[in-house]
Amino acid sequence: MTDAPILDVGIVGHTNAGKTSLVRTLTRNRTFGEVEDRGGTTRRVSAATLDDGDATCLRLWDSPGLENAPTLLEHLDETSTQRHDGLAALRRLLDDARIT
Incomplete structure (x- = not known):
């Protein structure tokens, strides 16, 4: 198997728009990040990955809201x-x- 390039995708948007929730849903990881019903919960850029069972295919970068x-x-x-x-x-x- 050859190493395929990883696609990096930045999840960027307004505060409290559901960016972290989107990453949680796509990765099926309920422990990724912190989700609250208020703006400004995510304070740092964090990465989560999706793989095909053998290798990482996609890296999602969750970001703080654009306040x-x-x-x-x-x-x-x-x-x-x-x-x-x-x-x-x-x-x-x-x-x-x-x-x-």
Whole structure:
């Protein structure tokens, strides 16, 4: 068996929109993350994986809610020379220690 590339998918959205619940449902893992009926429960980016029994096929990145989307866009603009540089911008955001 050859190692197939893992597809990384970021789950991003507004606060209390069900991002962690989606990851729990897709992975069938009721212990992943914390789910509450209030915003701001998820405080850090966390990963969960899906596999086909032999190898990991998909990695889901659960993220805190976007409570202040304009500030996030400003941050992305400050750290990039291009507004829409896709995966590179997402990688910088996930790697940024200032984001909690």
